[in-house]
Amino acid sequence: MGLADAVANVKAGQLVALGGLWFHNNPCAAVRELARQQVRDLRIVAAPPSSYAVDLLIGAGCVTQATVGHVSFEHLGFAPNFRRAAQEGSVRIIDADEATILGGLMATVEHLESHPVTSVKGTDIGRSFAAPRNRDGIVAPIAMRPDVCILHAQEGDIYGNVRDLGTPFCDPLFAKASKYVIVTVERIVDNLSIRENPHRTTIPGYLVDAVVETPFGAHPCSSHGVYVHDEVSISAYIKAGVNADAWRREYFGPYVEEPASLEAYIQRVGGAERILALSEVVR
Amino acid sequence: MNGCSKDELMTVLLARELRNGDLAVTGASSLVPVAACLLAQRMHAPDLTLITPAGVVNPKPTRLYRSASDGRWVEGAEAIGTAYDLFEMSENGRLDVMFYGGVQIDRHGNINLTGTGYGEDGLPRFRGPGLANTSFAVVSGRILLFSAAHTPRTFVDKVEFLTAAGHLGGPGEREALGITTQGPVLCVTPLVTFEFDAEKCMQVRSIHPGVDPDEVIRSTGFALREASWPRTAPPTQEELSLLRECVDTSGELSA
Numbered sequence: 001m002g003l004a005d006a007v008a009n010v011k012a013g014q015l016v017a018l019g020g021l022w023f024h025n026n027p028c029a030a031v032r033e034l035a036r037q038q039v040r041d042l043r044i045v046a047a048p049p050s051s052y053a054v055d056l057l058i059g060a061g062c063v064t065q066a067t068v069g070h071v072s073f074e075h076l077g078f079a080p081n082f083r084r085a086a087q088e089g090s091v092r093i094i095d096a097d098e099a100t101i102l103g104g105l106m107a108t109v110e111h112l113e114s115h116p117v118t119s120v121k122g123t124d125i126g127r128s129f130a131a132p133r134n135r136d137g138i139v140a141p142i143a144m145r146p147d148v149c150i151l152h153a154q155e156g157d158i159y160g161n162v163r164d165l166g167t168p169f170c171d172p173l174f175a176k177a178s179k180y181v182i183v184t185v186e187r188i189v190d191n192l193s194i195r196e197n198p199h200r201t202t203i204p205g206y207l208v209d210a211v212v213e214t215p216f217g218a219h220p221c222s223s224h225g226v227y228v229h230d231e232v233s234i235s236a237y238i239k240a241g242v243n244a245d246a247w248r249r250e251y252f253g254p255y256v257e258e259p260a261s262l263e264a265y266i267q268r269v270g271g272a273e274r275i276l277a278l279s280e281v282v283r
Numbered sequence: 284m285n286g287c288s289k290d291e292l293m294t295v296l297l298a299r300e301l302r303n304g305d306l307a308v309t310g311a312s313s314l315v316p317v318a319a320c321l322l323a324q325r326m327h328a329p330d331l332t333l334i335t336p337a338g339v340v341n342p343k344p345t346r347l348y349r350s351a352s353d354g355r356w357v358e359g360a361e362a363i364g365t366a367y368d369l370f371e372m373s374e375n376g377r378l379d380v381m382f383y384g385g386v387q388i389d390r391h392g393n394i395n396l397t398g399t400g401y402g403e404d405g406l407p408r409f410r411g412p413g414l415a416n417t418s419f420a421v422v423s424g425r426i427l428l429f430s431a432a433h434t435p436r437t438f439v440d441k442v443e444f445l446t447a448a449g450h451l452g453g454p455g456e457r458e459a460l461g462i463t464t465q466g467p468v469l470c471v472t473p474l475v476t477f478e479f480d481a482e483k484c485m486q487v488r489s490i491h492p493g494v495d496p497d498e499v500i501r502s503t504g505f506a507l508r509e510a511s512w513p514r515t516a517p518p519t520q521e522e523l524s525l526l527r528e529c530v531d532t533s534g535e536l537s538a
Contacts, residue, residue, distance in 0.1 A: 021337060021366075023354050047366065048415035049336060049352070070396070074410035075312045075349050079412070086398070086410035095397060098416040102370045119374050119418035121460045122448030124397070126417075167337040168353040170366040212450070224354030277485060283349050283535060 003217075003262070006035045006182045006210040010042070010148050017178055018046040018053040019151035019171040021075050021223065023229045025164070026053040027152040029217035029265070032256045034150075035060035043067070045146060047170040048098040051236070053150075053223050055079040058091055059112050059247055060256070065092040067130055067144075069101060076234050087142035096130035096141075097147025102170070104130075106142030114140040152218045153202070154226055156185040160208025161194045161201050166224020168202040175207040184214035187228050216275055218268050227275050228282045229260040287518055289473040290315055290536040291526060292491065293429060295518040298384075299324040300427055306332045307380040308372065310421060311412070313351045314369045314535060316382035317427060321530045326522070334372075336415065338364030346533040373418035381423035383467075384430050386411040387442045388507040390526075392428060392449025392467030395442035413446070415465045420447035421462050427476075430471035435504035438472075438485075450483035452512070476500050476515060480508070489515040 001253055009029055010016060016034075021025035031053045034042075041064050046054045049070035055071065057063050059081030071082045099117040107115035118190045119128045120139040134140035155163040161238035162183050164171065175181045183203065188211070194201060217223070220233035240250035259265035284372075287295075297319035300398050301307065305328065309316045313336070321331040321344075333339050333406060338354035340362040340374070357363060372378045386409075387395035396414045398407030426449070430437055449467045451457060457466055469479040470485060478488035490499060490512040500507060 024337070024350070024352050028304065029440050066412060070311060070415040072311065087407060088292060089404065091404045092408075095413060095416070098366065098370060099373055099418045102366060106370075117374060118417070119421045121421045121455065121462055122445070122451050123417045123420070124445045125414070129332045166357050167339060167352070167363050170338060171365060171529045172365060224353055228353065228355065229350065232363065248328070272321065272404055279355070283533065 001210050003030060003033050003184065003212050003214055005035060006212050007179055008028070009182065009210070010034055010039050010116045011141035011243055012039055013041045013177040014147035015045065018044060018050065019149065020053065020060065020218070021047045021167070021169045022049045023051045023221040023234060025152050025166065025218055025224055026051065026183050027217065028052055028216050028219060028221055029148045029262055030152070030182065033057055033162035034254050035062060038062070039180045041183040041258060041277045045101060047143065048101055053080055058082050058085050059241070062099070063091050067093065067094040067096050067101065069097040073234055073238060076217045077233060079239055079240040081247065084244065089179055093132045095125050095128045097125055100125065100139070100141045101131045101237055104141040105173050105275065107143035108145045108177040109173070112143060114142050115200045116140040144177065146174065146178040148180045148182065149174040151175065151181070152223065153183055154186045154223055156183055156211045157189055157191045157194045158211065159191060159203070160205035160211045162208060162211070163200050163224065164202040164224065172203050172219070175203050181208045182210045182212070183208050184212045184217040186215055186217065186223055187255040188213045203204065216272060219269060219275055230269065230275065230278055230281045231282055241271070287523055288537045289431070291523065292518060293471050293473065294318045294322060294526060294536055295522045296476060297429060298326065298516065300329055301328050301380065302327040304330050305379040306334070306377060308336070308369070308378055309336045309351060309382050310336050310415065311351055312384070314349055315384060316427070318347055318352065318526065318530055319537060322522070322526050326527050327528050334364065338366065338368050340364060340506050344391060347531050347535045351533060365445065373416055373422055377421055378419060379424040380427060381419040383420065383425050383430060383447055384428070385437070386434055387439045388430060388441045388470065389439050389449070390430060391451060391453060392470065392479065392485065393442045393445050394447040394449060395444045395450065396446045397444040399443050401443060410496065411524045417430045419504065420449070421464065423464060425465040426467040428467050428471050429529060430470065433472040433474045433502045435502060438502070439504045454481070474502060487512045489513045491515045492517045
């Protein structure tokens, strides 16, 4: 299945889960495709620490509600579109964290209405919409069942058996809790290769609905074990984000709308060899 | 101070506070606490367990990487956990030390990473990054605070949004919520090391070498009990050599 076809499964108004963590293993190519297709009114939830995937969809005007813990480019800077949307109130931000997001996903996989998280205490996060109280007064996030989850991993076979070469982080839980699971992978490997190392499979194929070979599909984020994050691209993204017009003109246009294919995008950011050599320069 | 940088100083001071056998977790933008854990392992705490926010257990890198969840922390580590493993720690306890910084840190050690300048409409004039895990402030045996910025905007009387619990409103408030852990025990900045007094308010435990006490008072947004503050013992040659030769081999902290 091609990326455009896989992403066409995402419909306006749906709850979409975005995998990865910070600027690592984000499903960036898939999210840019979603933005190109102008899918609107999405509600999104991301891994507790998130960055590019969340910020780009917000900047592209695809999001009405975001359930998020931390959104930033860590030491490289703030997430500009997220920050602006939160300050202007153009997207409903639901302040969450690891316990409330994972609690909601776990309620789903345990087939419960809600999942108590006893450790959320003494915080204003505990007063947000993401953290309702149960009858005992304990914070108990309501079961969260994403309509679609979009993940990026390094290897997978045509049956959707997926192998993360770095940290899987939230991705396996997102896959278990979501109705439709799309995984982009750096390379499709033979089923025999999966069978030779079954203990290395991080998401088994029965959880996955669509697997798409998407080389460099995490750029400008890192793809653990294959390439590191691209500080030049990320810094340009943050700089363009100084205001909404500049971001659309300097980032969304040249890097999301204009490239006719993933190959064209990769050429525009300096080519495959440059990305693979980033580990020599990125500190 | 042996010509060391602010980050190197803060790393050494945090390392001294870690104990052998501690299980420690670090958060975002946590180069200094990660380096402190790796340095403590080389010194007095060989059995300290470090878990990065990506769930990497006991990384043994040949250099430091600036992103806490860079994939290069994985090589040579002892295990790779998922977010569920961090959830287990945040619900089940187990954790001895958590490090927090903040957009705002108040006199009771409460943390705001969410936003400031909230208007009538509930919107912040400045939206911060938010926090991935507030539970660690509840379950971690103790909290070590750190901040690269020591300004009146960072060190405030009261946080505008309470993202992670310090000592809340003062003595007894954690206990009243059923929280049994110590909460923040100190805060390391480029100017001082703060500790908490009987009222659970930050006071200067020691002032770093070469720092003017007036600068500390001017840079702190709440009143400090003034006394002749003792000087922080500067990093020793041994501490700095270990840090530079074994932990921070590429000089990320010395810039």
